[in-house]
Amino acid sequence: MIFKTVGIIGAGTMGSGIATSLGQQGVAVVLVDTSQAAVDRGLAAAKKFYDRAAEKGKMSTQDADQAYGKLTGATDLSALTDCDLIIEAIFEEFSVKEDLFKRLNAHLKPTTVVATNTSALRVSELAETVEDPTRFLGLHYFNPAAINPIVEVVKGEKTDDTLFQKCVTFITETAKKPIPCKDAYGFAINRFFVPYGNEAVRLLDEGVGTTAQIDRVAQDCLGVAAGPFLVMNLVKPKIMFHAQRNLGPHGAFYALAKGLADRGDTDYEFEIGDDATGSAESDAIIADRLRAATFLPVLQSLDEDVASPADIDMGAGLALRFGKAPCELMDTLGKDEVTRIVSIVTEKYGHDLPASLAKVGSLRG
Ligand SMILES: NC(=O)c1ccc[n+]([C@@H]2O[C@H](COP(=O)([O-])OP(=O)(O)OC[C@H]3O[C@@H](n4cnc5c(N)ncnc54)[C@H](O)[C@@H]3O)[C@@H](O)[C@H]2O)c1
Numbered sequence: 001m002i003f004k005t006v007g008i009i010g011a012g013t014m015g016s017g018i019a020t021s022l023g024q025q026g027v028a029v030v031l032v033d034t035s036q037a038a039v040d041r042g043l044a045a046a047k048k049f050y051d052r053a054a055e056k057g058k059m060s061t062q063d064a065d066q067a068y069g070k071l072t073g074a075t076d077l078s079a080l081t082d083c084d085l086i087i088e089a090i091f092e093e094f095s096v097k098e099d100l101f102k103r104l105n106a107h108l109k110p111t112t113v114v115a116t117n118t119s120a121l122r123v124s125e126l127a128e129t130v131e132d133p134t135r136f137l138g139l140h141y142f143n144p145a146a147i148n149p150i151v152e153v154v155k156g157e158k159t160d161d162t163l164f165q166k167c168v169t170f171i172t173e174t175a176k177k178p179i180p181c182k183d184a185y186g187f188a189i190n191r192f193f194v195p196y197g198n199e200a201v202r203l204l205d206e207g208v209g210t211t212a213q214i215d216r217v218a219q220d221c222l223g224v225a226a227g228p229f230l231v232m233n234l235v236k237p238k239i240m241f242h243a244q245r246n247l248g249p250h251g252a253f254y255a256l257a258k259g260l261a262d263r264g265d266t267d268y269e270f271e272i273g274d275d276a277t278g279s280a281e282s283d284a285i286i287a288d289r290l291r292a293a294t295f296l297p298v299l300q301s302l303d304e305d306v307a308s309p310a311d312i313d314m315g316a317g318l319a320l321r322f323g324k325a326p327c328e329l330m331d332t333l334g335k336d337e338v339t340r341i342v343s344i345v346t347e348k349y350g351h352d353l354p355a356s357l358a359k360v361g362s363l364r365g
Pocket of ligand 1: 012014015035088120141
């Protein structure tokens, strides 16, 4: 293993999930939170995961015990002094993360690598809060991190190339699939997944279809295992609200759907009825718009060289369970059809057609 001891700061949903995954791979983990109760909850979640895996025969009892034995907890940053890599997974607030990184500087070895699991903030901006921005990057795990295989490895403007490659290798060593990415809002995967959900809400807002109909059409047109409303209910609509708002700098198409904006940061779920039927005409509109909302961001991120088509497809398949991966699907549909579909949203929101449209047909080589 490139990194033998990993510190994780924040023992919540993501921090405890990342700790669970690393412990299972034999990496020593120090899990830090502000209170002992939070640390204990994070460790207990890992123990529950290992125990269940053992019960189901996915791990031997001995392996489960060994994995749990790799995890220790602490409430003080001084416990991280011997770590080779530190992954920050605390609240998604720049000032909160900035305050932590400034305090963390005093506890780092000169060789320690520091990573953030941020979904929404600029890695390059956070990098300016640590002593050495060349040793800072994004490691964006997906929820549930204990089992989701994808990790976006995000290169900040100042991240050292060799160190970046080492982190890509470490992610592979720990049985995950790395997606090397540029530091762009939404990175590679949320860049299209979130607008796809947002477009589903727009279709609902406009009365084009019901939640159940839109979910059914999505299963057909993008091969998703579960439709956008079912998935948004799992992720929590308010998380989609924050994620979509974060994509705003990419332009008018990325504006929040009214149905997400109106309810904002509140706790609610979409109602999904049993009747998924709808007219053939409305089915066709839904399919075009869901595909357009997926294809445009993917093509734009290819223009911006955020990630490779193969990695975007891998992420779509493994992190989001899209049965029809976007680049492969675009290649199958061909340039003329993809241009027709993408124009539906570029014309409506005043975006240029992405230059990468010219490569459709051979995006995947
Ligand atoms: N939840 C997701 O689906 C998801 C997915 C990918 C990335 N992320 C990102 O991961 C990060 C963590 O998200 P989460 O969902 O695990 O949050 P969470 O609220 O479940 O957990 C955050 C934890 O951080 C702790 N914490 C806060 N400030 C701290 C500090 N100064 N020092 C130590 N611990 C501190 C809290 O006590 C809490 O236990 C965020 O940046 C989020 O955007 C979340």
